[in-house]
Amino acid sequence: MNLKTDKVGIIGSGSWATALAKILLENVNEINWYFRKQSTIETFKKNKHNPRYLHEVEFDTSKINFCDDINCIIAHSDILIIAVPSAFLPTVLADVKDLSGKYILSGVKGIVTDENLLVAEYLLKYFNVDHDMIGVLAGPCHAEEVAREKLSYLTVACTTEEKAMKFTQLIECDYIYTSASDDIWGTEYAAVLKNIIAIAAGIAHGQRFGDNFHAVLVSRAIQEIKRFVDQVHPIDRDIKAPAYLGDLMVTAYSQFSRNRTFGSMIGKGYSVKAAQLELNMVAEGYYATKSIHQINEKHQVDMPICEAVYQILYDKIPPHKVFGELTRKLC
Template identity: 65%
Template structure:
């Protein structure tokens, strides 16, 4: 890419909006895909996303809106995917143009249930995107704190460190620090697993367990994540770094964590369906729980926290029973 790359954000939720805000600190213009044309019209009229982070104002002259995926892909060099993983396959199956020569950065933080694949593997197998043209944005970073311009750190992972570094430079600003990694598999799986742990954290909060047990839960969770990512993709990595441990901590403890909020509702007696409806947002961990359970049928990693969440969400085990059984397995 020569000069400023043409960047496309594909997705219209809170994280997509936060990334648009960050990128416009450093690039003059972005392309932005919204599936709903009414939302585009409202955005142009009021100068902000009508549904998410409405306090963030944009100069709409620096944004070209699209409602056609083929068109935005053809007119962009770098694609930032920010569609919830549960809807990614259905959203992208209408794409007919070649994406294999683009640099595609996943900001999805979930598993594509269609085939139980992390986004990097899904892009590689479905759209023939080489792994060195795949990037991953890892936290710890909540969209709401980006909107408030609170200092946050991101990790950009890609097998092509040069591309990762170039994209990281586009994110650096007064309130964002961005670092690079070559671990796209570990960072993606860790991002998926921390959402499941956050649901567990919410459930135990809803059941009125205290901070002491929360600490034990998270201490065991980072070990569980390490066992899984080391089995699935065995490379040298520091599981205590921000992209893994930091992302886990913020997702399990933050007031902005939708997965923790979802879990707390389950712990208080809501059904999964009712909790999803009342949140008005997607808790990625709900779908990830089933996918990880199915993936682990092959790898057989010891994962008591993920299995406890699976039993509660998908096997109708009462939360109080599922967590009580879990307490016997933690150290």
């Protein structure tokens, strides 16, 4: 990887992809960027901002090579940043012909639901992308604060910290501090789990639980996450690090958290479909809830918070009944 000569491409056009494009252009002269619709590209070029997300971020479009052909973006890029909702990843990559030789930094904060695969596992299985070529981007970081250049922290996880440090050079700037990790599996699973916990926090908010309960919920949640990641990938890790505890906290508490907002709607009595329609954005935790439930059928980790969310979203048990039982389990 050579940042002076390598071309960088982005696959994804949502808020997180837009935030990452802003960060990347602090460090590279130009980027290649895939958008599904040519009409969106034309509107972007005309108005100098993404027509659907983070309107306040104005881009110098002379530094962006837009294209609606994903294979063209891939062919002309040495490093690929993938930032699409995990549930849609197979559809987005359906026409991809070859990813060999590409360095890939995954900003996907979820699990590929059809087969319950982490993104790194999915890329290995279907595109033969070795784990040594993959980096995983972890928070805590919201796209909306990146847009406002609020100081934020990101962690890049690779098979070794040395490889992760190379990726960090892409994204570190005046308002983004970075750290490196060798825990691909732990950071990916933690990113999946914190979205489920954020839904639980939102449900609690919708049910009018107070700050005291939220504090207990989040403190028990990090223990739940630790039990799970230690079971599925047992290595020495500090669960209190920003990529785990920090990402959980910001997702469970922030006004920008779409998973928390989705959960709050459910807690107030919305159906899943109604909440999804009103949110008008993808709440990764909804899909992750079912995947983690299925994965945990094998591991049998004690996960009362994730199980409570599953009962509400998929078994359709009323939130007040499920949380009535959960409150006693959190003692």
